[in-house]
Amino acid sequence: MKRTNIDATQLELADTVVAIKRVSKTVKGGRTMRFSALVVVGDKNGHVGVGMGKAAEIPEAIRKGKQAAEKNMITVPLDENKSIPHDFIGKFGSASVLLKKSPEGTGIIAGGPARSVLEFAGVENIRTKSLGSSNKANVVLATLAGLAALKTPEEVAKRRGKTVEEIIG
Template identity: 75%
Template sequence: MAMNRDRNDQKNSEYNDKVVAIKRVSKTVKGGRTMRFSALVVVGDGKGKVGVGLGKAGEVPEAIRKGKEAAMKNIVTVAIDENKSIPHDFTGEYGSAVVLMKRAPEGTGIIAGGPARAVVELAGIQNIRTKSLGSNNKTNVVLATLEGLKAIRSPEEIAKRRGKSVEDILG
């Protein structure tokens, strides 16, 4: 049992995590209000893998731990090109949150708002321009960014799917 726990800790150690938002939420019950905390956590390895999780608990550290566990279960792989950007422009949508993502040349850096920045940084993208349109809800902006990154395909994937060469796709 102890060996299994050590293996999980080693697996988790290669992922960095960032707490995007902590909210105090309440539930009204017969005896009054019960306060809890909700934590939105993003985890990523900086090499193309990123995940998002939401944790809720009575104390903040416990909510963060639960959020991190949930994020580890929802890890997706992101396509990154040779200049550490995305292969093509894309718009990610989740609910009423829309995040426009544009590829950028080497040296541009990450131009993104807080919630979207956390996702692209932990995914390992170093050159990108993003603009959050629509809703400003942090949870939905993070999820819209993740949906967009998940949907982006590399030229190799598209060429394989169409049965063509990469040169035919890129022109």
């Protein structure tokens, strides 16, 4: 996954908690309970990040997750109608997310974990299908991997040494 050096302090970031889990560790004296929070941050204009935070209290886990998400921001290429440039399947672990380009007025057709990533990335027209694992963390990371792997027609044309018209057809 390509990560760009995005200065999160200059962006107007919003965040949401996708999942909070109670996790335990068995030690000599019994079980120690901790919390794990999966957080998505984005500026709703092409920048999005995902982070996982773990701590003894929920607010601290969310804060750590938000910090981790700000460090792992990516830039998402969007076309003229706030959709993605082409269809793609993002994969992470055993989770796969099919991302399909959609025309103006479609809206975000996606399941819960994938929807939060797409909303904070600024995508307004897209259809998705979650395939394989339904683990929230893996679905979120598969969606992020899919968005990170997208290429604009200009990038593809430059790499191949052709014009944009030759690529699009």
